[in-house]
Every structure is written in structure tokens, then in C-alpha cells.
Amino acid sequence: MDIVDRFISYTKINTTTDRDKGAAGIMPSSEGQRVLANKVADELRALGLVDVQVSDRAIVTATLASNVDYPLPAVAFFGHLDTSAEQTNDTKAQILPYKGGDLCLNAEKQIFLRQSEFPELSDYIGDDIIVTDGTSLLGADDKAAIASIVNTIQYLLAHPEIKHGPVKVGLVPDEEQGLRGSKVFDVKSFGADFAYTLDCCGIGELVYENWNAGDAEIIFTGQSAHPMSAKGKLKNSLLMAHKFISMLPGGEAPEYTDGREGYYWVKQMQGNSAKTVLKMDVRDFTEEGYLRRMKFLATLAEGCAALWGEESIECKLADRYANVFNSLQGDSAYPIDIAVQAYRNLGIEPKVTPMRGGYDGAALSQNGLPCPNIFTGAHNFHSIYEYLPVKSLRAASDVLVEVVKLTHDRFASGDKA
The missing domain is CATH 3.40.630.10 (Zn peptidases)
Known part of the structure; x- marks a missing residue:
């Protein structure tokens, strides 16, 4: 044939x-x-x-x-x-x-x-x-x-x-x-x-x-409350996720990079005021750069936990392929x-x-x-x-x-x- x-x-x-x-x-x-x-x-x-x-x-x-x-x-x-x-x-x-x-x-x-x-x-x-x-x-x-x-x-x-x-x-x-x-x-x-x-x-x-590739899942846990009594009580996990995203390095996303430039890709966010799950791709061509990116996310999560409480954020990192x-x-x-x-x-x-x-x-x-x-x-x-x-x-x-x-x-x- x-x-x-x-x-x-x-x-x-x-x-x-x-x-x-x-x-x-x-x-x-x-x-x-x-x-x-x-x-x-x-x-x-x-x-x-x-x-x-x-x-x-x-x-x-x-x-x-x-x-x-x-x-x-x-x-x-x-x-x-x-x-x-x-x-x-x-x-x-x-x-x-x-x-x-x-x-x-x-x-x-x-x-x-x-x-x-x-x-x-x-x-x-x-x-x-x-x-x-x-x-x-x-x-x-x-x-x-x-x-x-x-x-x-x-x-x-x-x-x-x-x-x-x-x-x-x-x-x-x-x-x-x-x-x-x-x-x-x-x-x-x-x-x-x-x-x-x-x-x-x-x-x-x-x-x-090709990439050294990893997956990140960040889980934000807030506290729901009725708006009539929310002052001092409501802890909005959606806003926590948005603040986390805002602290990612500017310009290091797929739409701003090419060649051998790595990135963080915010791919999916789902939740409500009580709980929000953020999923991201982490990519870098060098092993050193990849490990640095994964460490950055872990460190950022630790910093947020210090601000919001340890129970407020969980950072799960996993390698996908090398x-x-x-x-x-x-x-x-x-x-x-x-x-x-x-x-x-x-x-x-x-x-x-x-x-x-x-x-x-x-x-x-x-x-x-x-x-x-x-x-x-x-x-x-x-x-x-x-x-x-x-x-x-x-x-x-x-x-x-x-x-x-x-x-x-x-x-x-x-x-x-």
C-alpha cells in the first residue's frame, strides 16, 4: 500500500x-x-x-x-x-x-x-x-x-x-x-x-x-458568611486565589514568552468563597530553572500561609515529565x-x-x-x-x-x- x-x-x-x-x-x-x-x-x-x-x-x-x-x-x-x-x-x-x-x-x-x-x-x-x-x-x-x-x-x-x-x-x-x-x-x-x-x-x-514540566494545584480555604454578618468573619477564597495569581512574576506566562523562555500558566480556577482550587502548569527548559520555579510557588504559598493562616492554603506540586x-x-x-x-x-x-x-x-x-x-x-x-x-x-x-x-x-x- x-x-x-x-x-x-x-x-x-x-x-x-x-x-x-x-x-x-x-x-x-x-x-x-x-x-x-x-x-x-x-x-x-x-x-x-x-x-x-x-x-x-x-x-x-x-x-x-x-x-x-x-x-x-x-x-x-x-x-x-x-x-x-x-x-x-x-x-x-x-x-x-x-x-x-x-x-x-x-x-x-x-x-x-x-x-x-x-x-x-x-x-x-x-x-x-x-x-x-x-x-x-x-x-x-x-x-x-x-x-x-x-x-x-x-x-x-x-x-x-x-x-x-x-x-x-x-x-x-x-x-x-x-x-x-x-x-x-x-x-x-x-x-x-x-x-x-x-x-x-x-x-x-x-x-x-523540550520542557521540564510540572503541575501545581493550590487549594485556598476560606470562611463563608452571610453578608448581613460578614464583617470580620468572611474570608473569601476566590480573592485569595486572585491575590496569589497577582504575585506571580509579570511577563512569565505563555502569551509573553517564546523560544527557551519558561513560564507559569494559570490554566484553571474553580470554587466559591469557601474553597477555591487553582491549577497551573510550570515549564522551564533547564533543570535549574524548573526547580527554581517550583520552589518559588512553594515559598509563595508559605508566605501566604503566614498572612492568612496555615489552614488557608495548600500547595501540591508534582513533576509531569523531564x-x-x-x-x-x-x-x-x-x-x-x-x-x-x-x-x-x-x-x-x-x-x-x-x-x-x-x-x-x-x-x-x-x-x-x-x-x-x-x-x-x-x-x-x-x-x-x-x-x-x-x-x-x-x-x-x-x-x-x-x-x-x-x-x-x-x-x-x-x-x-
Whole structure:
């Protein structure tokens, strides 16, 4: 099957992550993810892979055995099954030739992919572009990854002259809910030595830095009172929460930062005068900066407790995931080197990009599997304007094949991981 047909077949399965079920601990959070997991597993078996498994959580693992008689490290490729919850409609993918200017997604509803809003479109003049009809996500995040991975396995099986060690496949659910699938993935039994996720953007982008990420939950406890007798008695937890927010560093929020600048993100506040719960994201690229931010919140809460009483405020801090770069230094940096060389061998200039978010490789790396992030070729993730140039999709699979070749050449010559 051609990679484009394969990708479009995946988009027809609605795998929108379900945040309510995810919060309840259900995995996968949506049944469509299990349907896609079984479909891909069947395709891998049909290609000739024997070691293909689907867990009760819809985690797919598979192995293409080495075709040489000497030991080589096992390289793995990962994608995620779910799509973001921003849009829940079924995808109606279409392939449109792009000749420049605005691209009409839906004539009836007058929905256009406008070059003025997305100037990078000019890089794809003359290419075919896969889009939706403007009423849903495309789901290239991350079905383009799955199509690329399966296409790579198909290509390697069709070309046995390409020498390679073990090549492993991992597909996980519910990435869009804090990397839930990769956090429970059994890295040890999987048996890979290093890995790559495909969960990034335009052609050439390469990610091996992301946030050190944490969650903060601040609980404010006040004292309710009837307004006719509230003087000296009412202690409004909502106002306490607002005062706490006002003491956060000015300008250190997502809407004021970019690049490697960290932030505090006030994401949710719910309550009444008696009790209010404030939830925040804490992000920083450096371990030192992350720890400083978490300590600041704890210290601020302690100061507020001294003013309002210890029973008035409770600060709960938790780590979510670490910067993948923490696991890709020194002797563990070789996956980056291999990826960079694979790009260049194909005439693709690497665009090293710090990711202002998380991806499955962060959790996998933290659990002992070094894992940079390779492009899928898609743009505008989590948007009805998500699009995927066909040449970029093909290039993503070409990079994976080149990674496999380079892994053989590097380690067959005696280099050590």
C-alpha cells in the first residue's frame, strides 16, 4: 500500500482522546484508538512480522528481526494513536494540488487555508497537500507518524539487501493527555537500545529539547458568611486565589514568552468563597530553572500561609515529565548524531527546534530509552487548518530508512553506543 493511501485510511478512524475517561484512568480513553491499534497490528502481520502484540491498553509493539548474523543495537520508532480533543468530528481528508495563494478547504462554508496566515505554504507550491474539509483535525498528529513507520517496515522487507539490526515499532495511546501511554510503556521488556518518536512539524525539524514540566494545584480555604454578618468573619477564597495569581512574576506566562523562555500558566480556577482550587502548569527548559520555579510557588504559598493562616492554603506540586535533553548527553548523544546525518544524506537541512511542549520521547527517555523527535512533515497541529504536504510525508519515511542504514553502518564498524 502506498504511504498516502495508508495515512488516509488511518484518518478515517476517529481516535479523539477522551479527557473525562482519561481522568478516570481508562486507557485507551477512546475506543477508536483500540480499533486503529488492531488495524495497524494486522497490517504489520500481513507484511510478514511475527512478533506483533496489542496490549489490553492498546499499546502496539512489533519487531522486524535483524537480517545479519552479528550483534547490532535495536532501534525503535514510536507514534501515538490518539488525536487531540480540540475537535471531535470525523475527518474528511482530501488531497489538493497547491499552486500558491489561498487553498479552499470547503467552498460551501467558505473555509480557506490562507497564505497570509500561514506563509510557510509558499514552501510547498507545486506539491500535493493533504487537508480536511475545515470541520475537523486532519490527525497527522500523529497518524502521519504511524503511516511513515509502517511504510518503513514495508520498504525494508521489500529490500532485503539493506542490512539492518532489529527494528522495533511502538504505538501508544493518549499522548495528548500528558503522555499517558508512554509513561506506562514497558521500556525494559521492549528491548530497544534507542528510539525516535515522529511527533513534530515541518520537514527538516528535529527536536531533542523540550520542557521540564510540572503541575501545581493550590487549594485556598476560606470562611463563608452571610453578608448581613460578614464583617470580620468572611474570608473569601476566590480573592485569595486572585491575590496569589497577582504575585506571580509579570511577563512569565505563555502569551509573553517564546523560544527557551519558561513560564507559569494559570490554566484553571474553580470554587466559591469557601474553597477555591487553582491549577497551573510550570515549564522551564533547564533543570535549574524548573526547580527554581517550583520552589518559588512553594515559598509563595508559605508566605501566604503566614498572612492568612496555615489552614488557608495548600500547595501540591508534582513533576509531569523531564526535558529529553537530560537523557541525550555524553555517551547517549549518538541518536542525535544519527538523525542529523540521516537528514543530510537525504539533502534535508536539520532545523533543530526546542519544543515548547512534551512528546512521548520525554517519558521514554526518562525511563531509560534515549529518544529524539523526528518530523512528520505536518503543520498546524490541533487545528482545523492542519495540513500535510505529500513530499514531506514521504521524506519522513525516507529518514527512518536512512536511520536504519546508518545504525548498521555505525555499529557494524565497531562503534559503541
